[in-house]
Amino acid sequence: MNIKRRWFITLTIASFSLLLTLILFAPLLAVHDPLAVQMNSVLQPPSSAHLLGTDELGRDVFSRLLYGGRVSIVVGAAAMLVSVAAGVLYGAVSGLVGGGIDRLMMRLIDALLSIPSLLLMIGLQMVFPSSLLSIILVISLTSWMPIARLIRTELMAMKKDVFIQASTVIGASPFQLLRRHMLPQCTPTIIVLAVSGISHAILAEATLSFLGIGIPPQEPSWGNMLMGAQTHLLSGAWWLAVFPAGCIMYTILAVNFLGDRLQDHLAAPQFRKGDKNEWISS
Amino acid sequence: MGRFIIKRIVESLFVLIIGSMLCFAFIRTLPGDPAAAMYGDQLQKLSDADRLRIIENLGLDESLPMQYVKWLGQVFQGEWGQSTISGVDAATVVAGSLQPTFLLLLSSQFLILLLAVVFGVSTGLKHRSLYDHVVTIISFIFLSIPPFWFALMLMIFFSVYLGILPTSGMGNGQIRYILLPSLVLALAHAGYFLRLIRNHIIITKNSGFIFALKARGFSEWSILKKHLLPNASIPLLSYTGISLAVSLASSVVVETIFSWPGLGRLALKSALAHDYPVLLAIIMLSMVFVILVNLLVDLLCAWIDPRLRNQVLEEGK
Numbered sequence: 001m002n003i004k005r006r007w008f009i010t011l012t013i014a015s016f017s018l019l020l021t022l023i024l025f026a027p028l029l030a031v032h033d034p035l036a037v038q039m040n041s042v043l044q045p046p047s048s049a050h051l052l053g054t055d056e057l058g059r060d061v062f063s064r065l066l067y068g069g070r071v072s073i074v075v076g077a078a079a080m081l082v083s084v085a086a087g088v089l090y091g092a093v094s095g096l097v098g099g100g101i102d103r104l105m106m107r108l109i110d111a112l113l114s115i116p117s118l119l120l121m122i123g124l125q126m127v128f129p130s131s132l133l134s135i136i137l138v139i140s141l142t143s144w145m146p147i148a149r150l151i152r153t154e155l156m157a158m159k160k161d162v163f164i165q166a167s168t169v170i171g172a173s174p175f176q177l178l179r180r181h182m183l184p185q186c187t188p189t190i191i192v193l194a195v196s197g198i199s200h201a202i203l204a205e206a207t208l209s210f211l212g213i214g215i216p217p218q219e220p221s222w223g224n225m226l227m228g229a230q231t232h233l234l235s236g237a238w239w240l241a242v243f244p245a246g247c248i249m250y251t252i253l254a255v256n257f258l259g260d261r262l263q264d265h266l267a268a269p270q271f272r273k274g275d276k277n278e279w280i281s282s
Numbered sequence: 283m284g285r286f287i288i289k290r291i292v293e294s295l296f297v298l299i300i301g302s303m304l305c306f307a308f309i310r311t312l313p314g315d316p317a318a319a320m321y322g323d324q325l326q327k328l329s330d331a332d333r334l335r336i337i338e339n340l341g342l343d344e345s346l347p348m349q350y351v352k353w354l355g356q357v358f359q360g361e362w363g364q365s366t367i368s369g370v371d372a373a374t375v376v377a378g379s380l381q382p383t384f385l386l387l388l389s390s391q392f393l394i395l396l397l398a399v400v401f402g403v404s405t406g407l408k409h410r411s412l413y414d415h416v417v418t419i420i421s422f423i424f425l426s427i428p429p430f431w432f433a434l435m436l437m438i439f440f441s442v443y444l445g446i447l448p449t450s451g452m453g454n455g456q457i458r459y460i461l462l463p464s465l466v467l468a469l470a471h472a473g474y475f476l477r478l479i480r481n482h483i484i485i486t487k488n489s490g491f492i493f494a495l496k497a498r499g500f501s502e503w504s505i506l507k508k509h510l511l512p513n514a515s516i517p518l519l520s521y522t523g524i525s526l527a528v529s530l531a532s533s534v535v536v537e538t539i540f541s542w543p544g545l546g547r548l549a550l551k552s553a554l555a556h557d558y559p560v561l562l563a564i565i566m567l568s569m570v571f572v573i574l575v576n577l578l579v580d581l582l583c584a585w586i587d588p589r590l591r592n593q594v595l596e597e598g599k
Binding site: 104107108110111112113114116118119120122123125126127199203206210211212213226230233241245248249252256 | 296297429572
């Protein structure tokens, strides 16, 4: 790994940690209340009083950005955890049991994947009342399928390996096989999927909130800040759109990039891309 | 080939049946009593006997499997219920939005293929050059931009700042109306295609038979045309099926922003207005469409490359 590359990774990790710290300490850093409406200072450009300006209701953009970041990160992390857990469980059962049940389980995944994800999310949003919890549920319910499929494929391939057959011969139960041998082997895959799951969930939350069916409008989130910004952008209030969108893009880019490096780091040495600047991934 | 076709068709039928069950389950989990939805406040005035009659008329007293079969029969006869907003048949409402979405999907798919083939092949051939790095990084960035943000930026630049392209609607079907929506839809995931083709070209380029062709003195161009490109056509084709579902999903966003009168905008509008029959019709229609296209793509791939057929048939054993 050359020095330039390592420097870039360090920079990404440092800046991303900074963003996370800012978001974590939002109550200390946000001078203004993110929900406080001030009709006498509407659509103010960035100034010393309002670091990143104010929105159409006079709310401080900087404070909303910090609190909105909490929503995005919480949704990203929670939705990822739920979908990875569900996907690994489903994939493991399908891959271990095999036969007719496996085929049926895979057809269910095919059916779910045939419904365009955003339509599925919109449909599910109709069933649950809109809240932070429902967003997390809806996003994780619509994103566990590829994970399950990948885990199942890995288990299927692993079943033919000699060390698994040997464990079966000495009497390991399917559960023991899974816990002691198969899942540890899948760890790199699971970690990489989890990281890409975070950026997927953050983008999904932003999209849903932007469309007005995500986080309720009074609560700030990066996505619904943009929804409000759409109308004022044309009249020149650029600060309403640039900062939330910048945060979304930066977070997704950083998470994707770190995931990519992590994948490389976790791969067996002979498959590492190392300093060859390549983004080959399946 | 015959066995493969039959196997794939049976599989797709299974997927269709499971999918229809999911849709049915969706209807049943929707909040609200169907009788209340039909009669609203009037329901309070009805006697218990009347209510029972309504429930019987709606077929809600039968067992779930029976209800499912009945519902499926109605779906096949084109009875998808009425839009709760306009009272028009859901099928008619949806049919009106089919053509715009179809146009949008077609043009964006064309753009995707164009971008992916041109840049994928050229970066694959110039692997590890500066050009390769730049294109790869740009495609990486485009994959991280939220499509709605990109759409807004394009709209501000081309429609508001330069004022050369219309901001919304589809006019009378002039090309300049479709330009921005299809560009956003295409760029949102042309990057995947690009990487797919690039990686495939890199792998094929270094394989033995290409080396042998070079040794025998074939020109770079004829190797590219007769060997590299046909080899890259399989991943391209098989990814088209997946990309269709992705495009349909992003079309909700793109159509909403550009007020494109298609399925995606209709889906969001009916969701916000709690117009379940229309929303369900769109979901079912796009599901069937995606399943059929995937079936077609798989059959085409297997027809082009016999190795794939055998792989699938082996899997079943």
